[in-house]
């Protein structure tokens with residue numbers, strides 16, 4: 001795995017964070033040293049796939065990056081399911097396509113379709129599981145409600161949505177403590193103060209976190225019956241939302 005040292009040298013001007021080829025090349029290292037609990041969340045996504053993915057349904061991995069969640073879901077999905085891996089970064093989709101060519105899966109592996117597209121513009125239907133693993137935070141706040149409504153509407157009764165996000169806190173004490181603990185995590189993972197500062201600048205106005213109650217209220221508002229925050233480490237959280245089995249599609 002290539003080491004992320006993208007922000008290790010001083011830059012005259014730190015531009016907006018982009019999921020370009022440089023980031024794609026180091027992404028597994030970058031995300032695992034930036035998001036506490038990332039590996040645990042992935043392992044739970046695989047577990048959830050075993051429970052939620054139904055035969056002859058679609059699964060959407062929205063903002064799939066290099067397909068970490070897609071490949072784990074494929075381990076559990078019935079062969080008649082189809083996983084749609086969606087990302088608007090060609091660097092990410094190209095690398096995932098190569099990886100799938102190298103690892104086509106066994107004879108019972110379900111189909112994986114790649115979509116180089118804005119996830120706000122794609123049609124979603126007949127879904128038994130939808131994953132937004134650290135993706136919604138990059139979608140403009142004004143588009144988030146409509147996207148989650150489309151996700152809810154696309155789910156079959158009993159279907160599940162997994163939403164993981166960097167979050168913020170209304171209470172200033174919590175905000176400051178949990179941000180500091182995240183920075184300590186990054187330092188312990190080997191990032192320098194310069195790397196941390198330059199990456200923070202590049203993510204400003206690009207990654208827009210919201211509070212856990214903002215996320216859970218919105219998920220209930222679009223129709224989810226059960227909205228269960230199941231993971232939090234510092235300012236990173238994951239929520240499972242389930243559509244009622246008696247809901248009409």
Ligand SMILES: C[S@@+](CC[C@H](N)C(=O)[O-])C[C@H]1O[C@@H](n2cnc3c(N)ncnc32)[C@H](O)[C@@H]1O
Nearest residue numbers: 019063064065068087088089118119133134138
């Ligand atoms: C933090 S990464 C997601 C990590 C990935 N889900 C995983 O589990 O490894 C965010 C991804 O969302 C993609 N993305 C951001 N906004 C998007 C949009 N509007 N449409 C499609 N993809 C988007 C980025 O290109 C990036 O690959």
Ligand SMILES: O=C(O)C(=O)C[C@]1(C(=O)O)C=C[C@@H](O)C=C1
Nearest residue numbers: 030031034035134166199203207
């Ligand atoms: O907050 C940070 O420092 C992050 O790097 C977080 C984060 C994320 O949550 O997606 C941001 C961009 C990269 O994709 C990897 C991790």
